[in-house]
Amino acid sequence: MSLHLLFVTSLVAQANPSTGYELANGALLEGLERAGVRTTVVGCAWPGQAVAPGAHASLGEVEVRTEKAGSGLKLKWLLMSLASRLPMSSAKLRVIPEEAVRKAIASAGDFDGYILNGVALAGAFPHVFTGKPSIFVAHNVEHRSSAENARNAGSLIKRILFARDARLLKSLEDRLREQSAGVVAFAAEDLAELGGRPEASVFLPLSIARSTHLPVTTKLTHDLALLGTWTWHPNRIGLEWFLKEVKPMLLDDVRISVAGSTPDDLAVAWPDVKFVGRIDRAADFVAASAVIPLISRAGTGVQLKTIETFSLGLPSVATTSSVRGIATIPANCAIADDPADFAAALNDKIRRARGGDLQRLDGTMFADQQRIRMDAGIGAMLSLLTGKKSAQKETLS
Secondary structure (H helix, E strand, O other): OOOEEEEEEEEOOEOOOOOHHHHHHHHHHHHHHHOOOEEEEEEEEOOOOOEOOOOOOOOOEOOOOHHHOOHHHHHHHHHHHHHHOOOHHHHHHHHOOHHHHHHHHHHOOOOOEEEEEOOHHHHHOOOOOOOOOEEEEEOOOHHHHHHHHHHHOOOHHHHHHHHHHHHHHHHHHHHHHHHOOEEEEOOHHHHHHHOOOHHHEEEOOOOOHHHOOOOOOOOOOEEEEEEOOOOOHHHHHHHHHHHHHHHHHOOOOOOEEEEOOOOHHHHHHOOOOEEEEOOOOHHHHHHOEEEEEEOOOOOOOOOHHHHHHHHHOOOEEEOHHHHOOOOOOOOOEEEOOOHHHHHHHHHHHHHHHHOOOOOOOOOHHHHHHHHHHHHHHHHHHHHHHHOOOOOOHHHHO
8 A cells, every 4th residue: 555645745736837946846746656656736826837737736825925025914924933933935825824734634534644845834833734644855954054144245134033033943954854854955964953863864866857868959048057046045045156156257148147036226237237037948048058157055955956967967067065965976967056167167268158169068877877876765754754664765875
């Protein structure tokens, strides 16, 4: 008899996923399906966004995106966070009635346990997702990311709010870890920071199924393609570092395109960079680029854009932070953290691409290795949930 698990997440699968969180959720659900697990998703959708075929937003539509919120809604979130003593990500979800959450759980019928996918929804309703075994999936070490945001914030008020969130998130992550049979992280480095017992901790490499085929490209329309959710503060830190410290040392005629949600002030400050906003086909966008800069400078977890880049076989230059959680680095990826070294590596790859050497590889082997390692991690995770010993951890080493 197969397991039936409730997948507790703040966001159900969208028809056109654009954020790393969405891609990681899809990868995790696909991995559970390969393992023969039946899942029922308990979560909400963004207003106006179509959910993926077969997905169901059992908790309705809830706006949690800061870039979409007006000043009134932001103030409401802050007051809810202060009143509930919850981090902002969880306080935003308290607009959902607790009875609606309990009804969604009851409607799932018999089930064997919970996958607590991130801190937001599980933290918003701490007394609801109990009574069954659970696994806590930590996409990031949220308290460390908030602490980094506080150090990099541009105003005193933001520094205070991020620091407060960091303290609350640390307590929340500790509680979710303690109430669960085990903790799962997408980067091995995160497990130590989360503080779980080694025997109850699982490193889960991610495999992104959509990233195995590169579209045929006859013409490169830009030299550098950057894709991400730049309104998320850790991503913004990386983009600002790239634009301020790396870009001035690039070739004078370099063509840079940036896709994804971007704060208006960044687009105004860099008129010679092409900001294209949300795109429908990410693979087409990156395939038209000579090189992919992987520019993470903050945050935790794994960079989904790095996994996609390697799975597509595209040449890249990456910071050390961008390749955390990834065991095998392709030959066409250069690692650099110093701005001058990063720019020099990009210039070299751009010149080679303009000369006809696209430096592209077959990413199938990397993608296959990621999938094998992910399936082993899923097996170890399920063994913790069911209380059975796993022989699969050796595959992850």
